[in-house]
Amino acid sequence: MDQVRYKCDCGGLIEIIHSPQTWQKIKRAKFDERKTSRRPEDISGVWRFREAILPGVNDWVCHPEGRTGFYKRKKLSDYAELENLYCKHEGENPTGSFKDRGMTVAITQAKALGMQTVACASTGNTSASLASYAAHAGLKAVVFLPDGKVASGKLAQALGYGATCLAIKGDFDAAMNLVQKAASEVGVYMVNSLNPFRPEGQKTIIWEALQDLNWQAPDWFVFPGGNLGNTSAFGKALREAHAAGWIDRLPRLATVQAAGANPFYNSFRNKFQSLEPVTAETIATAIRIGNPVNFSKARHAITSTNGLVIQVDDAEIIEAKKQIDMSGIGCEPASACSLAGVKQLRSSGEIKESDTVVAILTGHMLKDPDCIMQNYGEENLHVVDATLEAVAKYL
Numbered sequence: 001m002d003q004v005r006y007k008c009d010c011g012g013l014i015e016i017i018h019s020p021q022t023w024q025k026i027k028r029a030k031f032d033e034r035k036t037s038r039r040p041e042d043i044s045g046v047w048r049f050r051e052a053i054l055p056g057v058n059d060w061v062c063h064p065e066g067r068t069g070f071y072k073r074k075k076l077s078d079y080a081e082l083e084n085l086y087c088k089h090e091g092e093n094p095t096g097s098f099k100d101r102g103m104t105v106a107i108t109q110a111k112a113l114g115m116q117t118v119a120c121a122s123t124g125n126t127s128a129s130l131a132s133y134a135a136h137a138g139l140k141a142v143v144f145l146p147d148g149k150v151a152s153g154k155l156a157q158a159l160g161y162g163a164t165c166l167a168i169k170g171d172f173d174a175a176m177n178l179v180q181k182a183a184s185e186v187g188v189y190m191v192n193s194l195n196p197f198r199p200e201g202q203k204t205i206i207w208e209a210l211q212d213l214n215w216q217a218p219d220w221f222v223f224p225g226g227n228l229g230n231t232s233a234f235g236k237a238l239r240e241a242h243a244a245g246w247i248d249r250l251p252r253l254a255t256v257q258a259a260g261a262n263p264f265y266n267s268f269r270n271k272f273q274s275l276e277p278v279t280a281e282t283i284a285t286a287i288r289i290g291n292p293v294n295f296s297k298a299r300h301a302i303t304s305t306n307g308l309v310i311q312v313d314d315a316e317i318i319e320a321k322k323q324i325d326m327s328g329i330g331c332e333p334a335s336a337c338s339l340a341g342v343k344q345l346r347s348s349g350e351i352k353e354s355d356t357v358v359a360i361l362t363g364h365m366l367k368d369p370d371c372i373m374q375n376y377g378e379e380n381l382h383v384v385d386a387t388l389e390a391v392a393k394y395l
């Protein structure tokens with residue numbers, strides 16, 4: 001806990017394992033009780049579960065985060081042909097994506113370690129989140145972004161919160177390589193999802209959704225996959241919740257990739273024998289990743305939950321996003337993979353009519369306004385003369 005380490009001696013990723021004493025002390029009812037408290041660390045959808053995240057720390061860098069909306073909408077149920085479909089909207093986090101749940105833990109740990117500078121490579125949302133939490137903690141933030149491939153809302157956030165933004169002339173995978181070198185040679189603290197404290201925070205997306213369902217386990221969780229931090233964290237969250245007796249059965253995980261950024265899908269089809277990196281291209285820039293760093297943990301998440309990996313193309317992503325937007329919820333393109341995935345799994349019969357499914361919406365609609373304007377927003381925009389006659393036609 002007091003070392004700066006990202007990898008095991010074997011070269012693999014590090015995973016945090018909580019001690020049996022930790023699990024014995026935890027009572028599920030305590031989490032429900034805290035929801036009515038006024039203390040930030042109690043109402044935070046992350047630190048509410050603190051004993052099972054980062055025990056022994058009480059100087060949290062907390063906004064607070066989490067406690068996101070849990071929606072059921074007839075329009076979306078009709079679209080996916082599934083009555084019991086819920087959307088957990090992680091776009092309602094302080095900086096507009098689920099990344100805040102991992103970041104509050106990683107920055108809390110950075111502070112505990114006495115680090116001065118924190119860094120990440122990012123398709124956009126991690127950098128926005130890092131910049132915000134570093135500002136809160138009084139740390140210097142440096143973010144590595146693929147030049148020209150970051151949605152405008154996200155870049156504006158990172159700049160606005162005051163991070164030093166390096167637009168790398170290469171793709172996300174190149175930026176990821178570079179930040180790993182910088183971390184080992186220059187001594188900055190790296191908070192990408194291969195930092196083991198990030199997934200500890202992201203587990204709470206699942207735990208809070210279970211709490212929203214009054215601890216009745218759903219049949220499925222369906223969500224997008226890029227660098228596969230969430231896939232890994234969700235598998236761990238479910239295994240821990242099940243082992244602790246918070247839920248009486250294990251839901252299945254379904255990771256949905258964009259067809260243009262699908263190395264995990266290809267690997268799943270190949271019985272996970274290998275991972276072949278791809279050159280990624282998709283409208284869903286948050287998951288435009290060709291060589292996911294969390295592959296081995298994510299594989300365990302899918303196999304240990306009898307899960308699936310599927311792919312959807314950009315047209316399906318846009319169609320599903322339009323449905324989510326026009327239901328009044330709204331999300332960014334990558335998030336719409338969840339609904340597109342549920343629809344596909346209903347059509348193929350994997351998800352049954354009677355199943356309960358939680359779709360995770362990972363990011364906010366305002367993250368990527370250009371996507372709306374370029375694909376369907378303009379249909380609703382009319383330039384008219386400033387007269388009642390001209391306006392009346394539209395009323």
Ligand SMILES: *Cc1c(COP(=O)(O)O)cnc(C)c1O
Pocket residue numbers: 097098099125126193224225226227228229230231286287332334335362363364
């Ligand atoms: C980061 C991100 C993802 C991908 O999550 P991984 O954990 O990298 O698989 C999906 N959607 C949004 C909006 C994101 O910001």
